[in-house]
Amino acid sequence: xxxxxxxxxxxxxxxxxxxxxxxxxxxxxxxxxxxxxxxxxxxxxxxxxxxxxxxxxxxxxxxxxxxxxxxxxxxxxxxxxxxxxxxxxxxxxxxxxxxxxxxxxxxxxxxxxxxxxxxxxxxxxxxxxxxxxxxxxxxxxxxxxxxxxxxxxxxxxxxxxxxxxxxxxxxxxxxxxxxxxxxxxxxxxxxxxxxxxxxxxxxxxxxxxxxxxxxxxxxxxxxxxxxxxxxxxxxxxxxxxxxxxxxxxxxxxxxxxxxxxxxxxxxxxxxxxxxxxxxxxxxxxxxxxxxxxxxxxxxxxxxxxxxxxxxxxxxxxxxxxxxxxxxxxxxxxxxxxxxxxxxxxxxxxxxxxxxxxxxxxxxxxxxxxxxxxxxxxxxxxxxxxxxxxxxxxxxxxxxxxxxxxxxxxxxxxxxxxxxxxxxxxxxxxxxxxxxxxxxxxxxxxxxxxxxxxxxxxxxxxxxxxxxxxxxxxxxxxxxxxxxxxxxxxxxxxxxxxxxxxxxxxxxxxxxxxxxxxxxxxxxxxxxxxxxxxxxxxxxxxxxxxxxxxxxxxxxxxxx
DNA sequence: AGGGTTTGCCAC
DNA sequence: AAACGTGGCAAACCCT
Numbered sequence: 001x002x003x004x005x006x007x008x009x010x011x012x013x014x015x016x017x018x019x020x021x022x023x024x025x026x027x028x029x030x031x032x033x034x035x036x037x038x039x040x041x042x043x044x045x046x047x048x049x050x051x052x053x054x055x056x057x058x059x060x061x062x063x064x065x066x067x068x069x070x071x072x073x074x075x076x077x078x079x080x081x082x083x084x085x086x087x088x089x090x091x092x093x094x095x096x097x098x099x100x101x102x103x104x105x106x107x108x109x110x111x112x113x114x115x116x117x118x119x120x121x122x123x124x125x126x127x128x129x130x131x132x133x134x135x136x137x138x139x140x141x142x143x144x145x146x147x148x149x150x151x152x153x154x155x156x157x158x159x160x161x162x163x164x165x166x167x168x169x170x171x172x173x174x175x176x177x178x179x180x181x182x183x184x185x186x187x188x189x190x191x192x193x194x195x196x197x198x199x200x201x202x203x204x205x206x207x208x209x210x211x212x213x214x215x216x217x218x219x220x221x222x223x224x225x226x227x228x229x230x231x232x233x234x235x236x237x238x239x240x241x242x243x244x245x246x247x248x249x250x251x252x253x254x255x256x257x258x259x260x261x262x263x264x265x266x267x268x269x270x271x272x273x274x275x276x277x278x279x280x281x282x283x284x285x286x287x288x289x290x291x292x293x294x295x296x297x298x299x300x301x302x303x304x305x306x307x308x309x310x311x312x313x314x315x316x317x318x319x320x321x322x323x324x325x326x327x328x329x330x331x332x333x334x335x336x337x338x339x340x341x342x343x344x345x346x347x348x349x350x351x352x353x354x355x356x357x358x359x360x361x362x363x364x365x366x367x368x369x370x371x372x373x374x375x376x377x378x379x380x381x382x383x384x385x386x387x388x389x390x391x392x393x394x395x396x397x398x399x400x401x402x403x404x405x406x407x408x409x410x411x412x413x414x415x416x417x418x419x420x421x422x423x424x425x426x427x428x429x430x431x432x433x434x435x436x437x438x439x440x441x442x443x444x445x446x447x448x449x450x451x452x453x454x455x456x457x458x459x460x461x462x463x464x465x466x467x468x469x470x471x472x473x474x475x476x477x478x479x480x481x482x483x484x485x486x487x488x489x490x491x492x493x494x495x496x497x498x499x500x501x502x503x504x505x506x507x508x509x510x511x512x513x514x515x516x517x518x519x520x521x522x523x524x525x526x527x528x529x530x531x532x533x534x535x536x537x538x539x540x541x542x543x544x545x546x547x548x549x550x551x552x553x554x555x556x557x558x559x
Numbered sequence: 560a561g562g563g564t565t566t567g568c569c570a571c
Numbered sequence: 572a573a574a575c576g577t578g579g580c581a582a583a584c585c586c587t
Contacts, residue, residue, distance in 0.1 A: 230583060231566055249567065251573075272568060275581050309577055313571085320579055323570035348571095349576095388572085397575040469576040473571095477577095505571045505577090 001042060002071065004049040004145065006138045007031055007056050011063075014138045019049040019071075019145055025138060032063035045069050049145050051093035051129065053172030053306075054111075061180045064496070068489060072169040073141065074108075075307055076148050079165055079439060083155065085432055087310075087442035093137075094130025096144045106130040111317065157438055163534070164437035164478065168307060170485035174500060175304035175314065182299025183321075183332060183502045184340070184511055185286050190331035194278055197327070198270055201279050208274060214267040221260035228267045276320060277328050285319040297335060304503075311470055312439050312477035313505055322504050332509075332553030338498075339514050343524045343547040344507035345480070347371045350390050351543055352476045355536040356436050357419035361412055366541040378412050379405075393420055394472050396465030420468045427467025428460045435474035436535065441467050479543065480506055482534055486527035492519045509553065521547045 002019035013031035016023040028034040038046050045068035050056040052074040060067070077091040089095070090108045098105045109130060131140050152161050195201065199209030207215065218237075219225045226237045234248045243256045250268060253261050288298045300319065308315025316322055324332075334340045345351075347370075353359075354366035365374035375386035389405035391397070393416070410417045423433045430448075433441045444463065450456055484503060491499060494512060502509035512520050524547040532543055 227583090229581095232584075247566085249574090268568080272581090276569070276579095311577060313577065315578065318579090320569075323568090323579065325569060344571095392575075395575040397573090399575080400573055402575085465576065473577065507571080 001044065002047045002049050002145075003038065004138060004142050005031070005035070005056060006050070006141060007059065011059075016138055016142055017046075019047075019142060021142060021146060023142070032060050032065040035060055035067060036065040039065070039067055047071055049073070049141065051141060053169070053176050055129075057173060057176040058180065061176055066177065067173065069166070070169045070173055071145065071148075071165065072172045073144055073148065075168045075172055076165045077144075078307060079161070079168060080148060080151050082440040082442070083161070083434075083438055085440065085443070087440075088445075090130075092130045093141060093144055094132075096147070097131060097135075097140045100144065100147055103132075155438070160437045163482075164439065167478070167481040167485045168312075170488060171306045171314070171481050174484050174488055174503065175306050177499065178501055178503060179301055179303055181497050181499065181501050181511070182287070182301040183509070184334055184338075185282075185298040185300040186296070186331050186333045187282055187286050187288055187298045188296055189333060190282055190286075190328060191279070193328055193330055194273070198274055198278070204280070208270075208278075211267060211270055211274065214263055214270070218260055218263045218267060221258075221263060228264060229271060234264065273325065273327060276323075277325055281319070291335065293336065295336070309477075310442055311474040312435065312481070313473070314503065321502075326554070330552060330554035334511060334551045337514055338511060339517050339549050339551055340553060341510040341512060341517060341520045341524065341547055341549055342507065342553065343545040345483075345543050345545055348476045348479065348506045348543065349394055349472050351541050352479060353394065353416050353419065353472050355539045355541040356471070356475055357416040359413050359416035359419075362416045363540050368542075369544055379408055393417055394469060396424060396461075396468045420471065423471040424464040424468035427470075428464035430463070431467075433467045433471050435471060435478055437475075437478050439474045439478070441470045441474075476506065479531055479535055483527050483531040483543075483545075484508065486530040486534070487523060490523040490527055490530075492516055492523070517549045521549065 001017065004016040004019035004023070005013060007013040008031075011031060012027070012029045015026045015028060015034060017026070035048070048067050048070040050070060050073065053070065053072050057067075057070075073093050073096065074091045077096045081087065081089050081091065090105055092106070092108045095105045095108065129137055131137055152158050152165065155161050191201070198211060202208050215226075215228055218228055222237045222241055224237075224240070227233050231248045235245065237260075238245045238248070238256070241258060241260065243258050245252050245256060250265055253264055285302075286298045286300050288296050291297045300321070302319045302321030303317040304321070305315040305317055314322070332340070350362070350371055351366045354362040361378070365371050365378065368374045372383050372387045372390070375390060376383040379386045379389065385401070385405060388401060389409045392402040392406055393409055406417075426433050427441070430443060432443060447463075451460065484500070487500065487508065494516060498512045498516070499510060500508055501511045508524075510520055524545055528543055528545050532539065532541070
């Protein structure tokens, strides 16, 4: 059963059930309560049809209402437009409705930057609809939804697109829930890590003691004052001491034999930590409250952007949630009496390539726990080289060792290599490629212009590397979405705030009461099996997730 | 002063 | 080992 929903911005709204054109409209004063009631009483979970999860769902979640399934019109519109090679067109409900009626298409509303802890969300969000004033929003929603269902049905692989829009929408739900719950983050532990590496917290705008000391020693080693934060000044300094370099990238500096180099490298490393994930970051992005025992409980609240990357990976707005450095992950701790359950899909992309290409030899390797070890046995010994060869095939690397390795790979895994090589050729010629479920690669703006000469050739090659990688990365993102959707629905009933709290490309972290850890781990394992059979029925390829229970995120990360 | 670009490094 | 895919972000830099 599909139920169309429009919020009135004051806690109430309108429902049309079913969401098809014939349904009857119901006005409700308490939308969250009405949705909750329908979730409880329906035999099968309703699929809520709404303009966008990020518009409608946050208010419901804040009111304590969670739903199992939805159809997100904006996310669906983006997928359909992409399929039609119309990337970049506006995706909001109002834009889709305007296209349907041949009216001027409004731009998508600009989302405010993730406000961290500084902006308190309004109790109920203002209406972000881009429909014309006075429009019947529910009728427009129902109409656009019907149009989207027709467009999906017309596709040659409509079943796959139906699945893709369903899991993309489920991702929209999960993202709102994760943003709301937040990743457990202990500011006191974070501060201890920072103080240990940088010295005591300085007044804002000043260098921490360890950085100040390093900067002074760098000045002494060079013989004049240098701002190590300034690449231009460091370039000059290196030339001044007789070691000119073409850039100040760390791997370039590493090759220079001079006493200032270790100081510079250490400075860069710590300065990065201080500026990207230091005290200022914590002040902005970690909200704290006192737990029952007086202990400080913190939560990092990232702002996820579902489908924010062309490949279907998620992006984030503010806070850099997808790049939390290993050095501070120790600040991620479960609450007292709770645990973290972490599961990441190791070697996801080569496994995906094995599944989509139907390469028997690669699939046999991908049936193993350690794919690269099996590859090494095929290739002749060295696991590290086998890994480089595989990554070269998926990323389009040609320099260094890659060429002979690729020749070997091409002989051993002909169908897998042909799959990515073919995608690369399509890209070089300006064509589009699609993921397993039909997410479509964009062709760069102004592609036709300047394809001549060495610069044109460089662009063609770059586009080839992009489409080569797209078919793998986008399908890997799909696998992760299917997993996330399956996991959401398999979790046991949990208290407020428990559940999935973090998601990065191929890894999920859950925060649950300790007595639910075992059930949670089982749900992860079942979700993997479901994701595999849903996407690649009958494949021998496995996607080992190895869920681990811990109280400290840092203790599980490699390196 | 403020906006856009460049540089460099973090993550997967 | 070397610079190969997708991104976010902060500070310096450069221009108006």
